[in-house]
Amino acid sequence: MNQERGDCVAAYLGLQGFQVVAVERIQHPQRGPVKVVRIERRDGQHECSECGRRHATGLFAEREPIRLRDCSLGDLETYLEVRPMRIACCGGTRVERLPFAQPGFRMTRRFFERLAALCTRLPVASVAQMAKLAWATVARVDGRAIELALGDRTAALADLRWIGVDEVSRTGGRVYFTIVTNLATGRVVWIGDGKGRKGLLPFLRALGPKGRRKLKGVVSDLGYQSILAARLRHVVHVLDRFHIVQWMNQALNEIRRRLFSGAPRDALGRTLKVQKWLLLAAREKLEHKHKRLLNELMDQNQPLYQAYLLKEQLRAVLRYPWKYLGVLRGRLHEWILEVFDTALPELVRVAHRLADHLDAVIAGHKHDVPLGLCESINSKIGVLRFQARGYRDPEYFKLKIFQRCSLPDNPWAKIVL
Secondary structure (H helix, E strand, O other): OOHHHHHHHHHHOOOOOEEEEEEEEEEEOOOEEEEEEEEEEOOOOEEEOOOOOEEOOOOEEOOOOEEEEEEEEOOEEEEEEEOOEEEEEOOEEEEEEOOOEOOOOOEEHHHHHHHHHHHOOOOHHHHHHHHOOOHHHHHHHHHHHHHHHHOOHHHHHOOOOEEEEEEEEOOOOOOEEEEEEEOOOOEEEEEEEOOOHHHHHHHHHHHHHHHHHHOOEEEEOHHHHHHHHHHOOOOEEEEOHHHHHHHHHHHHHHHHHHHHOOOOOOHHHHHHOOOHHHHHOOHHHOOHHHHHHHHHHHHOOHHHHHHHHHHHHHHHHHHOOOOOHHHHHHHHHHHHHHHHOOOOHHHHHHHHHHHHOHHHHHHHHHOOOOOOHHHHHHHHHHHHHHHOOOOOOHHHHHHHHHHHHHOOOOHHHHOOO
16 A cells, blocks of 8 residues: 555544555454554654653564454454554553553554443443444443543542432342432432441441531431431431332231232132232322222222321322421321321331331421432432343442433443444
8 A cells, every 4th residue: 555545544544643554354263354454653752651751762663463443444343453662661661552542452442432332322232242342341341431431439429418328229139239319419429339337338438527527418218317317417317208108008018918818719809809009009190990990999998998098198298398397297296196096007117117207207398309319210220220131240230320320411422423
């Protein structure tokens, strides 16, 4: 290839300071036919791979050339082949840093960017199939790209005021992450291994005394109330309303199973039973035919109907935007006393639990903070886990959570393919 044509190809490929010597199609022993673009350096600027210092001259070129995977030219895998220069620097000899190479990977920077961009929209397995690379290689590219986009994660802990703390299943079973969310920005700032004390203590240590003093409030469930009360005594503790309704739903399901565990398995038994989803669904979201069916079934099950009405009454109290918190406290006291009169042990347990943490419930109405944010983030994480069919590497799963829940303006999603 003549020099003028080689310079044009180098300019097209964005290889400033290099010239294309040859473009060949070869038969790779494992990958089949591939395209190899051989390049040589034209200028004398050689950058040290350790300190970044530039040198006008080098000692000698490497004997064996290296090949870097590049974006395909045509329908074949494309590699750049170059012999890097050895330079005298940092007290010895160092291999020069190639400006178009991605550090830590045998690929060019633009190919790395293409893979990172595709991983923001497609599963890693699909990207690996498209690029004809191993799944582990693409996952490593994706993980490194997320780390570069996140930058210094400790900076996200500097100005925390209101945080949300909740656990989410890592495997879909009994292995958990502790998720800490900045309620002001809606972004995940910390992911701890395990739940409860084990998952939250590393976050409090990383926050430091100064960061803990800056905190104003925490939204969490009862699993974190004891450690938060011991370590953060000055902050406002808010009990998430979602978990209170969850207690009632669990109690309703327990009552349903207790009442109908011995029901006959015939047409009469099926008529007496109440479907679980009808009990747990919000009444305002039910269609008219489902409301009518629920009323018909409940007419035959007075204890369960009473528990269902108490659940809906509690939901209405918690959802109402109370202006006078004293009235709210009175309504909750009335609800608790009404539950005690039912003699239903499942509901009585919920009432005792609510009475013990009444201040944390009322604090959620006093302070204008998004109480449902943690649960919405947990839903995103569940969808992420389902789409990937689970993650074997917990550290990579953490990075994907940060990508989904902390990078609304992901720079890799803006790469032009």
